[in-house]
Amino acid sequence: MILRRKTIEATVPSMAMGDIAFLLLIFIVLLARARDESHLVWQPATGTELVKPVNKNASVVIDKQNVAYLNGRPVQLENLAAELKPLLGNLPAGSRTVLFKVHKDVIAEFFEPAIEAVSKAGGELHHVLEPAPNPSAPR
Amino acid sequence: MNDIAFILIVFFLVCASVEPEDGRSQVIPRSEKNEDQQTSQSTEVGLTPAIVTIDGTPYQLGEFQPRIRQILSRKKTEAERVVVLKSQADVPYQHWIAMTEIIERAGGIVTLLIEEEQTIQIN
Numbered sequence: 001m002i003l004r005r006k007t008i009e010a011t012v013p014s015m016a017m018g019d020i021a022f023l024l025l026i027f028i029v030l031l032a033r034a035r036d037e038s039h040l041v042w043q044p045a046t047g048t049e050l051v052k053p054v055n056k057n058a059s060v061v062i063d064k065q066n067v068a069y070l071n072g073r074p075v076q077l078e079n080l081a082a083e084l085k086p087l088l089g090n091l092p093a094g095s096r097t098v099l100f101k102v103h104k105d106v107i108a109e110f111f112e113p114a115i116e117a118v119s120k121a122g123g124e125l126h127h128v129l130e131p132a133p134n135p136s137a138p139r
Numbered sequence: 140m141n142d143i144a145f146i147l148i149v150f151f152l153v154c155a156s157v158e159p160e161d162g163r164s165q166v167i168p169r170s171e172k173n174e175d176q177q178t179s180q181s182t183e184v185g186l187t188p189a190i191v192t193i194d195g196t197p198y199q200l201g202e203f204q205p206r207i208r209q210i211l212s213r214k215k216t217e218a219e220r221v222v223v224l225k226s227q228a229d230v231p232y233q234h235w236i237a238m239t240e241i242i243e244r245a246g247g248i249v250t251l252l253i254e255e256e257q258t259i260q261i262n
Contacts, residue, residue: 018142104231116167
């Protein structure tokens, strides 16, 4: 009598792969969100003839609560110039753009010192705005 | 189904991660230079939430644009076109942006005049 040896197939469960990919994706997204500014609450002021920045070296945000952030990290306004300087380094003029994102209702008491700090660090301001609504557009 | 869900998630993530960057570039001269420029015949604009002053004369918001254009059109050199902007502490950013846009469109170069608080202790 001949007994055939049982062959055991080693396969990757394909149904579980989707779940694994999904969990990996959530993990990567959470890591990425901790580094960006999407969690900051601010509404841009309006402007006309808006242009895209040529480059971006740093980003300063002042949110709804008048809190300043440099590249998504909270920063004291007094320390902003000192923290910006190493980010801008010795870049030539025209390549020292600092994105400036301020909530539209923040008052001068908070945003003017930030502008001064960017200027002191030799940064070139780029106010991030949204296009003003066209008054002639149909409602 | 898994592939579809995956592609949908990626699509939504890409959509959500696009942050606005359009805006207006502004060159604020370095503070060291400001002192020299202020000694020349620069224009001083005072900003409050309701009115604007040009060299101390108050104007309604609607009158500001033609007046500043008129003043700056007479200025020939870059140093003369410097506009020293002094804002009240309660001026909102939206208003500040609108006014500086008018000044820059009229050919002005905005510099800021920021008051510093100093505490002097008298013995």
